[in-house]
Amino acid sequence: MNDPRLVLFALTALFSIWAVMARSLLTSAIMLALVSVTVSLIFFDYGAPWAGVFELSVCAGLITVLFIGAVSLIRSEEEKHPESRARFYALPLAAAIFAIAGWFYLPPFFAEMAGWARPGTGGGTIGLALWDMRRQDLLGQVLMLAAGVFVIKSVFPRRTEK
């Protein structure tokens, strides 16, 4: 437990429990942003700065903004009918049961899996990797972005007549 990365992992779990249990949706959204921040820190710790930067800017930034926007749109209605909290209070208990039960099975399973690892060559730069090996994914990204634009256009059409 002296590995700082594991501390960050634990912190992520903590923030996510908080995000799930928070009474207010706004708090949830902010906790989610914190989860993203810790995840991006983990990325930095792994030595994956590009992923970390993307995570920090897009997930912690853009998605949080989207969340907060949506939450503020529906908050008034939501607060009139708050949902029953009992199920959420059970989360720490459930997580603890899972953690303890899993402690006996999961780490040995993963440890054995790690034994099967086939180390790759590594090397190369992120730009080359993206452009040379993952060119189709870039095409997929373009398609995804186009799809996103059309989804928004379709769900929120510009109403000309009404």
Added chain:
Amino acid sequence: MNLLLIPIVLPLVSALALLLMREKTRYLKEVLASAAALVSLLAAANIFLLPQQELVYSWLGAGMNFTLRADNLSAFLLLAVSLFSAAISIYSFSLPAKGSSKWFFFNLLMTQSFAAGAALADNMVAMLFFWEGLLVFLYTFIALSQDTAAAKRTAMKAFLINGVTDLCLLVGITITGYIAGTMSMNEISHNKLTLDYGWSVFAYVLLLIGAVSKAGAFPFHTWIPDAAKDSSAPFMAYVPAAIDKLLGIYFLARASVYLFQLNGTMSLILMSLGAVTILVAVMMAFVQKDYKRLLSYHAVSQTGYMILGIGTLNPVGIAGGLFHMINHATYKSCLFMTAGAVERQAGTGDLSKLGGLFRAMPLTGLCFLIAAAAISGIAPLNGFFSKELVYKGALDTGYPIFFWAAELGSFLTLASFLKLGHSVYFGSRPEELKDTKEAPFSMLLPMTALAAICVAFGFGARLPIENFIGPCMVALNIQTPMLSGFHADKLYFVSVIVILAAVINHMLGLAAGGGKPSKSSDHIHYAPVLKEAYALAERRAFDLYEQSMDRVVPVFSLLLFKVDRFFDWVIDTVPSRATGFLSGASSRFHNGSYPLYMALTLAGAVIYILLAAGNGGLK
């Protein structure tokens, strides 16, 4: 397109095209049908003149070939089929009493197409396909020829009788193919099957049933007289008189000579069947009072000669059978045509109401005279020569009883035609028929053509025997003896005696019937023992179909109904309860609740992952 396909495909396509036409168009349908039939006739003639042709399509991958094969016999048969189609389609041009002309010509062309296919097919499965197709069009042909319930009933009768026997044929062909290891008739003929063991006897008997019932022999003939009453003259002239005889006898010859090596017992059975058919049918024919019905019994009776001829198994008899087949088709078709013409012009086919029409319809009368003389075996018309060959064949087997049966049949045939001819064309003309006129040209043309063939095949009997029957015998792998130019003095005198006897009989009958030609058969009809027999026959006591329909079928169907209800309960009520329960449970489960669905999905995923991890190489 291959020449062999034309006689099959052209009528088929034309028939389908006919269906697209409107009922109102005048003569368009007739012209199209006649043109298709004539072109097919030309193609058939071409096929006949060319050397043997073969067309092979592999079918269902390997293993089974769809083969059309025009050997001499098939080509000859194809020629005959096409000839009669052409004649009938022209004959029907201006005949109103044929039902809807669209459907009439559709059925005619379809029948032609399938008959041509059955004649040409070498593979027995392909032949069976065409054969069964004919069955369908037999039904529609009769059912659509008149708009009456009786027509439907007769159609069903014909369909059932032929359906059952076709089923026998199907089983027979299957067994034959299984025994021989091939479905190709040509291949089987190189290594003929023998009747040494049970299965092959069984197979042959089934094939025999299929063939003779197609030809309309006793006891599968009973639908033909009914059809004579309930359908049209062209149908009678075309299907029972021509096509069915041609195909039935063709396949009988194929089966008996080409596929199987028969033995003496089977030969006796065949000849007996032939003799019984001749006598039973001609006895019935003799007393009929209706033009077409009388002819229809003769159509049955004449089949007996062909079966007898082929049953002799000697070359002369077989040649006689085949020659009689084509002769019979010619004159019987012609006779039915005259019947249709008389019916159209005089409005009735009842013998007691007809009379003295020769003056009014001289050409029809002449055709009738020629054809009647031919069927009665009066020299030198074609019927004489083919019958002589059959007699000779029967005598050669050493069982003269068959010869005498055939001669007795001949006597009664002549007697009944004397009666028919006398009552229709001679004697005094009834008042109602004063204005009767000659039949139209389109009816006379095929009639006279067929009568001319009767004469030509008689006077020049050498020609058909050498050009048609001889090659057929070659195709059947039979050593041909000297067939033509043979004049057996003894036989000739016997037939002269028969003719004289028939004339004397007719005189007697006239005297007994008070000078009414239509009653000239009454002295035999009401003779002591025969009277009861005829009365029973009138009540259809000898008709297997009617008897089974009356006695066996109701009991059987009741039984089946009970069994059916039981199975219905087992397969209907029980599963519907079970599925009803299950689908009810399913519809209660799919209640639209998101958390339930999510829980299901996640639980399913967890179980899957546990199973995969447990079996996936780890642990």
Added chain:
Amino acid sequence: MSSFAMEWYLIALLMFIGFYCMLVSRSIVRQLVGLEIVSKAAMLALISAGYWSNNLVFAQALLITMIVIEVVVVAAGLALLVKNFRLHGSADIWKLDSLKG
């Protein structure tokens, strides 16, 4: 206990939390929060696998694409949420049970 196994253990825990959230919460927003947590866990799994198999660059290349996908998916989800809110006046996914049978 290797560090890898420990990391993946925590990733599994994270995933459990996310799915638990999706299972029990009625609000569509919280459903999306759960979804986000699960996909964070999946991303961590991917980068961790890349790190321990010396394929980090490759893993990063995949991750960038994944993040783009995630943004669009979440945006689509929020769009559906807003549309649902406009039509039904609530953001409660448990109330959506008109399609059944």
Added chain:
Amino acid sequence: MDKALLAFLIIPLFAAVLIPFAARYRPRMADILANVTLLAGLANLAWLALSPSMIASEFANLPGDGLSLLLVGAIYLVGLCVTFFSAWFLDENLPNRPAYYSLLLVSVAAMTGVVTSTDFFTLYVFVEVLAVTSFALITTDESFAGVEGALKYFFLTFPASALIIVGLAILMLTLGSLSYENLRIFMSSDIPAGPVTFGAALIMLGFIIKSGVVPFHAWTPDAYQGAYAPVSAHLAGIVTKISGVYALIKMATLLRFFDGRAQALSEMLMFLGLLSIAVGAIAALRQKDFKRMLAFSSISQVGYIVLAAGLGTPLALIGAVFHLFNHATFKTVLFLNSASVERSAGTTDMDKLGGLEHSMPWTSWTSVVALLSTAGVPPLSGFWSKLLIILALWESGLRTYAVLALLFSIVTLAYFMVMQRKVFFGKKTAAAESSPEVSAPLLAPAIVMCGLIVALGLLFPYFYTYLKVVAERIII
């Protein structure tokens, strides 16, 4: 990626981007552009696959593995049917008309991407694009059911994405690569499989969820029933098949189910397939809504494909691919007909419908053809694919599976007969009184598809030659 088919991805994408600009002032331009794009693509494909020289050489010089070509063909065909149908079906003043066509084209592009991808991550990317477009397409109109279906589709298939990514992570760890080729090489070597099959199993689970196999099927009926009418044809006909079932077939070949290295996985997949067949068929028996019944039938038919994919022998794979293609044809016809009925009679509730055969004969008879094909009645195309699947099961000694598959094929016929009687035959109801036949353009796609069903059934030997080439190439 298959370079030869790249254009089939790029051109619809380009057209999709073009549509909002072209249709700014003339909304009909959107219809025309979408239809022209797909029609041109289909014509091009037809030439590629069916040129005389190609047929003469018995498809020996097909580009790629042949499977992607066939499926791109199916995608374009269904896509064209749906866009053509939509062009006449869509409400004139639907505000999101251009976006609707753009999304259809993007989904066609994404599906092309799915079937031409050569690596699991790319597959995942395109599948996600496809999913996102589907959510929006389902809610094209402002109906309550649409948004409900879309939300359920969204959340209930999400676990699939997460599981796929975890599976990818495990594959990356233990295989070092995500490409199909490497997995295939690995599986045909004798290296102990270890967690590679576990990773593959997770990926497979993801795609099982996405294809709506029981017990992960809960979203399917809701999404299909709620979806905007032509979109349900698009979804059921091709989208879920490409986004889920295709990947299962692909993995069946990569994991070499037929030589038994992933025996457990193969057995699980087959069990799930049979379960779907049974549950789908039984649930469909009692449905009251036309579209929901078709959705359950779709689950059942997907079960056949999954069952065959799980078996994995060459014959079974031929059957699976053929059934996939057939499913695209007959389910498109049925869903488009349900859309026509909805348009004409105003409802898809089978209790309110009845006796439509008189007023809507074309719709009725095309339905009959399609349902007979679904139920596997000869000589329609569905018969052959089911026959192949059942034969393959029988040959592999799985008699129970074969008999059950056959039995549920009869249940298929039963529920379709119930449907046909309730909707088209029987007594006319009030709703049916005032429902005229829809216009010819709305019927055209169904009729073309029916023609295809009959033609494929009759020309099965030629198609079988093609499929054999495909099977030889994808199995190696």
